Amino acid sequence: MARGPLAVVAAALLAPVAVAAAPSAPGALRVGITAVLFEKHLELNRQFVAYVGEKLGMPATLVQRRTYKQMSDLLERAGLDVAFICGLPYVIDHERFGLELLAAPEVYDGPIYFSYVIVPADSPVQSFEELRGMRYAFSDPLSNSGWLVPAHDLARMGTTPEAFFKRTIFTYSHSASVEAVAVKFVDGASVDSYVYDYLARIRPALVARTRIVRRSAPHPITPVVVRAGLPPELKDRLRRTFLEMGEDPRGRALLTSLGFKRFVPIPDRSFDGIREMRRVVSERSGVAASAARRSRP
Amino acid sequence: MIERFALHRWTLGAKLAATFATVISLVVLVVSLWVVARSRSALEHELGDRGADAARNLSRLSAELVLEEDLWGLYKVVRDVVGADGDGLVAYAAVIDAGGTVLAHSDPARHPMGEPFGDGTDAPADAHPAGLDPSTGSGAVAVRHFTAPVIVDNQQVATARVGISLRKLEATIGRISWEICALGVLLQWLGIGLGYMIARRMTRPLTDLRWAVDRIASGRLEDPPTVTTKEKDEIGALADQFNLMARHLRDSQRHTAEAHEQLVRSERLASIGECAGALAHEIRNPLGAVVAAARMLSSHAPQATTYDRERLAEVIADEARRLNRILSEFLMYARPRPPSRQPHSMNALVAEILELLRLDDLARGKTLDGRIGPESVPCDMDRDQVKQVLWNLLRNALEATPEGGRVVVETVQRGESVLVQISDEGAGIPAERQGRLFEPFHTTKEAGSGLGLAIAHGIVSAHGGSIGLSSRPGEGTRISVTLPLRAPATGGRNEAA
Numbered sequence: 001m002a003r004g005p006l007a008v009v010a011a012a013l014l015a016p017v018a019v020a021a022a023p024s025a026p027g028a029l030r031v032g033i034t035a036v037l038f039e040k041h042l043e044l045n046r047q048f049v050a051y052v053g054e055k056l057g058m059p060a061t062l063v064q065r066r067t068y069k070q071m072s073d074l075l076e077r078a079g080l081d082v083a084f085i086c087g088l089p090y091v092i093d094h095e096r097f098g099l100e101l102l103a104a105p106e107v108y109d110g111p112i113y114f115s116y117v118i119v120p121a122d123s124p125v126q127s128f129e130e131l132r133g134m135r136y137a138f139s140d141p142l143s144n145s146g147w148l149v150p151a152h153d154l155a156r157m158g159t160t161p162e163a164f165f166k167r168t169i170f171t172y173s174h175s176a177s178v179e180a181v182a183v184k185f186v187d188g189a190s191v192d193s194y195v196y197d198y199l200a201r202i203r204p205a206l207v208a209r210t211r212i213v214r215r216s217a218p219h220p221i222t223p224v225v226v227r228a229g230l231p232p233e234l235k236d237r238l239r240r241t242f243l244e245m246g247e248d249p250r251g252r253a254l255l256t257s258l259g260f261k262r263f264v265p266i267p268d269r270s271f272d273g274i275r276e277m278r279r280v281v282s283e284r285s286g287v288a289a290s291a292a293r294r295s296r297p
Numbered sequence: 298m299i300e301r302f303a304l305h306r307w308t309l310g311a312k313l314a315a316t317f318a319t320v321i322s323l324v325v326l327v328v329s330l331w332v333v334a335r336s337r338s339a340l341e342h343e344l345g346d347r348g349a350d351a352a353r354n355l356s357r358l359s360a361e362l363v364l365e366e367d368l369w370g371l372y373k374v375v376r377d378v379v380g381a382d383g384d385g386l387v388a389y390a391a392v393i394d395a396g397g398t399v400l401a402h403s404d405p406a407r408h409p410m411g412e413p414f415g416d417g418t419d420a421p422a423d424a425h426p427a428g429l430d431p432s433t434g435s436g437a438v439a440v441r442h443f444t445a446p447v448i449v450d451n452q453q454v455a456t457a458r459v460g461i462s463l464r465k466l467e468a469t470i471g472r473i474s475w476e477i478c479a480l481g482v483l484l485q486w487l488g489i490g491l492g493y494m495i496a497r498r499m500t501r502p503l504t505d506l507r508w509a510v511d512r513i514a515s516g517r518l519e520d521p522p523t524v525t526t527k528e529k530d531e532i533g534a535l536a537d538q539f540n541l542m543a544r545h546l547r548d549s550q551r552h553t554a555e556a557h558e559q560l561v562r563s564e565r566l567a568s569i570g571e572c573a574g575a576l577a578h579e580i581r582n583p584l585g586a587v588v589a590a591a592r593m594l595s596s597h598a599p600q601a602t603t604y605d606r607e608r609l610a611e612v613i614a615d616e617a618r619r620l621n622r623i624l625s626e627f628l629m630y631a632r633p634r635p636p637s638r639q640p641h642s643m644n645a646l647v648a649e650i651l652e653l654l655r656l657d658d659l660a661r662g663k664t665l666d667g668r669i670g671p672e673s674v675p676c677d678m679d680r681d682q683v684k685q686v687l688w689n690l691l692r693n694a695l696e697a698t699p700e701g702g703r704v705v706v707e708t709v710q711r712g713e714s715v716l717v718q719i720s721d722e723g724a725g726i727p728a729e730r731q732g733r734l735f736e737p738f739h740t741t742k743e744a745g746s747g748l749g750l751a752i753a754h755g756i757v758s759a760h761g762g763s764i765g766l767s768s769r770p771g772e773g774t775r776i777s778v779t780l781p782l783r784a785p786a787t788g789g790r791n792e793a794a
Contacts, residue, residue: 135411137369167411171369185372185405 032083310496317492575738636679697723
């Protein structure tokens with residue numbers, strides 16, 4: 001799974017540079033959101049974190065990082081309390097240090113989303129297979145929709161991204177991948193359906209320069225997770241805050257702004273499909289491990 | 298046509314205006330070329346600086362991204378390098394790896410990532426290792442390329458390339474050129490205007506001078522024209538000199554007129570004196586004879602015989618008549634009667650005079666030959682006066698002609714006048730005396746009064762005619778009298794009436 005729905009939030013502008021974390025107040029709830037995608041979302045992220053803090057009756061601080069790896073590291077070191085994080089890093093970190101699920105946003109029917117394969121609008125390419133020997137953009141080496149899903153498809157085809165494509169890049173942002181395709185920096189890219197559909201609403205001109213050639217099967221959407229060892233009482237209050245957001249107008253407005261219907265509970269077994277894909281890809285060539293090495297610290 | 302535009306026909310104003318315009322045009326041209334050249338040089342220098350800065354900046358920003366193989370990040374940097382310059386100065390930016398492959402280009406559609414750089418539209422990357430790269434592209438817009446090495450750990454891992462568009466430079470140069478052109482045209486018109494004004498100021502005294510010279514040339518010197526000008530230059534000096542000359546000319550003319558009047562007066566007095574002297578001389582001889590006869594008569598009266606007394610009385614009477622005749626002729630000369638003109642036949646008049654003269658003793662032994670046609674030749678004249686003229690002239694001719702000689706009279710009509718020629722075979726008149734022949738009291742004869750020819754001259758002149766004379770000593774003399782056939786509308790006839 002690619003960056004979480006909120007992670008999607010805001011930041012093409014700041015993409016190349018890691019967003020500095022706001023200095024966290026002592027005893028404050030630290031909420032992690034990866035890469036800011038759209039300008040509007042930086043403000044939305046703050047409003048969201050502020051809302052959560054108010055509901056809990058405690059100060060809350062927004063912590064932003066560019067990559068999932070950076071986010072994982074923070075969660076492992078208890079530098080974060082709660083975070084939006086993609087399905088793949090959840091699966092990995094759940095195994096490594098007991099990352100726990102809290103809830104998941106609902107964008108489509110249920111807490112699901114898809115991985116899109118997109119090409120430039122005027123490209124002759126009609127299918128994923130036709131992208132052989134071309135330049136391809138992945139979003140993040142720990143992204144489900146932006147890396148694992150296409151890598152899994154290639155593994156099932158008996159190949160690896162390195163062998164299949166002429167050249168691959170990581171944009172560390174789904175919206176950046178859309179843009180890279182739109183300006184023809186690459187010939188194709190795998191992107192998060194939530195980000196793509198959201199961009200189609202707020203930047204229709206950009207999205208119009210691209211075309212979807214393939215939709216994946218549904219996958220569990222980017223969940224909200226809490227670090228291991230968070231006090232159960234706080235964890236419960238947090239879960240309630242998310243699940244009940246649709247019940248007050250301010251929470252409802254925030255949900256609408258983010259393109260979410262509501263937050264719903266999500267069980268760990270929903271991520272078994274991702275575990276299976278990861279296994280297939282690892283077995284095929286160890287590409288995931290190699291990609292992970294290439295990922296930024 | 299060419300002659301019309303010839304420089305020597307131009308007015309002074311036009312020449313000055315043209316000179317100003319030409320000088321200003323040349324100055325503007327030289328200044329324009331200089332300014333444009335300097336501007337181009339300065340702008341090119343600035344472009345060079347900015348291009349080199351941009352390449353170095355791109356190199357600095359690229360190093361970490363190249364190391365991390367963050368090609369999308371690299372693309373955003375090159376795009377920012379192009380986009381950060383809002384005025385379109387940077388035509389492109391690119392990062393090329395050590396193998397000459399594009400890592401990121403601001404125009405990914407034309408220069409795809411992963412493809413070799415340099416497809417002919419840009420100068421090859423390896424042609425200019427580092428620093429300033431002054432080559433230009435082959436496209437419609439000239440581009441200068443700048444490169445800078447991307448260094449990681451003292452090793453060049455890639456090359457940052459920036460193309461600076463010369464479009465803005467050309468546009469700026471073009472704008473400067475246009476502004477200078479517009480300024481030049483404005484200055485040119487100012488020059489023409491200024492030249493015209495200066496020319497007018499300079500030529501105004503010249504125009505006045507020309508007008509004044511025209512006045513002087515037409516002889517109006519009495520009120521000499523004065524040229525006034527405030528100028529103290531050469532034209533001012535010329536005007537002053539002219540005014541001085543005009544005053545001198547006026548004074549000179551006044552002196553000449555006074556001298557002429559004085560001369561005329563002197564000549565008239567001399568003429569009167571001469572005339573009076575001649576008259577006195579003419580009167581003195583007969584008067585002397587009368588005085589002598591009277592004295593003789595009174596002193597010898599008792600002894601004188603009757604015959605003697607009668608002889609003396611006859612002398613006195615003869616001399617007195619002679620005196621009377623002299624005075625009558627003098628009066629005729631001095632106060633001539635205006636002619637009373639009536640149409641008469643000139644030929645008939647000449648024939649009548651010849652008839653009478655042939656009976657005269659004077660014509661004895663001489664041939665009087667009248668060559669007159671049968672036509673009448675009518676002429677408006679005072680018949681008595683003309684008869685007296687021709688009578689005197691013919692008698693003079695007969696007197697001058699020796700016995701056996703011939704006098705010829707001929708009348709000829711010539712247009713609107715009649716010519717009467719009288720030729721004799723006398724001794725002729727010396728050239729030095731011919732000029733004074735028509736002056737009063739000038740005679741070659743013993744008994745003549747010296748007034749006959751002077752009177753004849755006066756009568757013919759009063760008729761609007763003329764008397765001419767040609768004579769050679771030893772060959773005879775020819776007198777030509779020309780009279781107009783018709784009296785002028787306001788001529789002597791009316792005066793007589």
